[in-house]
Amino acid sequence: MAGCRSWFFYFTVCAVGVFGANAEIKFTIPVGRLFTYELMRETFQNDFEPLSKLYAGRLYDDAMTFKCNRQNYPDLPEWLRFTQRHSYDNGFLYGTPTSPGKSIIEVYAVNKRSYETARQILVIKIVPEKMLPYQAEFFIKLREVEKVLPSSVQDEIKQDLQKLWDTEALEIVNVTNALDRGGRVPLPIAGHFEGVYVKVGSEQYFSDCLLKVQSPGYQRQCSAEAKVKIPGGCNFCSIPSNCITWCKIELFDLTKQEPSPPAPTVGSGILESGGDFNPPESPPSRDYIPDYIVTVIVPLILAIILCLLLAYIMYGRREGVEKRNGKTNEIQLYHHHTILDNTDELRNMSGNRGVSPPLSTLPMFNSRTGERAPPLHSDSPTIPLIMAQHDPYSDTLPRK
Numbered sequence: 001m002a003g004c005r006s007w008f009f010y011f012t013v014c015a016v017g018v019f020g021a022n023a024e025i026k027f028t029i030p031v032g033r034l035f036t037y038e039l040m041r042e043t044f045q046n047d048f049e050p051l052s053k054l055y056a057g058r059l060y061d062d063a064m065t066f067k068c069n070r071q072n073y074p075d076l077p078e079w080l081r082f083t084q085r086h087s088y089d090n091g092f093l094y095g096t097p098t099s100p101g102k103s104i105i106e107v108y109a110v111n112k113r114s115y116e117t118a119r120q121i122l123v124i125k126i127v128p129e130k131m132l133p134y135q136a137e138f139f140i141k142l143r144e145v146e147k148v149l150p151s152s153v154q155d156e157i158k159q160d161l162q163k164l165w166d167t168e169a170l171e172i173v174n175v176t177n178a179l180d181r182g183g184r185v186p187l188p189i190a191g192h193f194e195g196v197y198v199k200v201g202s203e204q205y206f207s208d209c210l211l212k213v214q215s216p217g218y219q220r221q222c223s224a225e226a227k228v229k230i231p232g233g234c235n236f237c238s239i240p241s242n243c244i245t246w247c248k249i250e251l252f253d254l255t256k257q258e259p260s261p262p263a264p265t266v267g268s269g270i271l272e273s274g275g276d277f278n279p280p281e282s283p284p285s286r287d288y289i290p291d292y293i294v295t296v297i298v299p300l301i302l303a304i305i306l307c308l309l310l311a312y313i314m315y316g317r318r319e320g321v322e323k324r325n326g327k328t329n330e331i332q333l334y335h336h337h338t339i340l341d342n343t344d345e346l347r348n349m350s351g352n353r354g355v356s357p358p359l360s361t362l363p364m365f366n367s368r369t370g371e372r373a374p375p376l377h378s379d380s381p382t383i384p385l386i387m388a389q390h391d392p393y394s395d396t397l398p399r400k
């Protein structure tokens with residue numbers, strides 16, 4: 001299988017050089033096993049740089065980001081995840097397919113220096129495979145998911161676990177970032193890692209070492225959070241950063257699981273004939289007269305009664321008018337005549353404007369003695385309007 005993959009890989013690298021964007025990489029993978037594909041920056045760098053430039057000795061190491069999606073869809077298939085820690089790191093596509101089928105994945109690499117893009121197409125064919133009946137999940141505290149996904153690291157981890165399980169027939173089933181399981185983002189200090197869950201499966205039953213973890217005594221030690229001792233002869237950790245956390249081992253015996261309920265049977269898609277359609281009884285007709293009376297007639301009658309009452313109070317029972325009802329016209333006529341008389345009087349008065357005006361309207365009239373001052377020739381230009389005004393240019397005089 002590995003040889004096959006690398007053959008495809010070489011084929012594709014050539015194809016990229018010759019055909020450009022139409023390169024396809026093909027994979028055939030089984031259901032229920034971890035699939036990992038590393039998006040190598042070097043490969044895409046070759047796409048971005050013409051070979052002549054490479055031979056001229058100019059080697060770039062550009063920052064790159066990747067965008068991956070299922071062809072003609074906005075996102076990746078449900079089972080496939082993408083991760084890239086930093087634009088100077090390689091990206092990874094990884095995941096465990098759960099059902100057979102075919103996925104076509106488009107990968108766009110964006111060069112962060114030149115903003116060129118390169119495209120790669122992965123054709124992933126998923127073939128059915130028997131589930132591994134015995135599975136176990138381990139937590140590796142001192143790792144990050146990108147550090148576990150390179151195949152060399154996967155192999156190292158697998159070797160340790162093979163010794164622990166006491167079998168060679170072991171497959172990695174799933175790898176999960178602890179942050180996806182509610183883990184906390186670590187402090188950005190050396191020695192703090194996100195942590196990774198690695199799930200492996202085998203045809204062979206769990207080893208004694210693995211079963212010891214399940215024993216009640218061991219579980220008690222774990223919940224007490226004391227320094228737990230790894231059972232004697234079970235520590236197969238060869239590289240410190242790959243060491244598993246003993247209290248976080250989980251075993252899954254899929255043979256003991258109750259079978260999943262059978263899938264619902266799919267019918268022909270055509271409804272069976274069940275006689276004529278019988279429409280439901282229409283509801284009894286409703287009588288709206290009482291509603292009409294309550295909401296319209298009763299308020300209307302009340303409104304009319306109130307109107308009549310108000311009209312009676314306003315016109316029929318006015319104090320004073322009622323008694324002299326016959327005389328009203330006379331009074332109104334009287335008022336009319338008075339107004340006419342007064343108008344005539346005013347007209348006459350305005351006709352007699354020729355008469356000399358009353359003394360009090362004359363200027364300089366002393367109201368006590370009746371004496372009149374000779375009228376001033378106010379029209380004369382010799383008299384200044386404001387007597388006390390100073391000459392504006394004479395203020396050179398010293399002031400006291």
Ligand SMILES: *[C@@H]1O[C@H](CO)[C@@H](O)[C@H](O)[C@H]1NC(C)=O
Nearest residue numbers: 032096097098174175176180
């Ligand atoms: C693998 O792990 C992810 C994340 O925990 C989960 O969503 C997915 O269902 C797992 N796949 C399998 C086949 O167990």
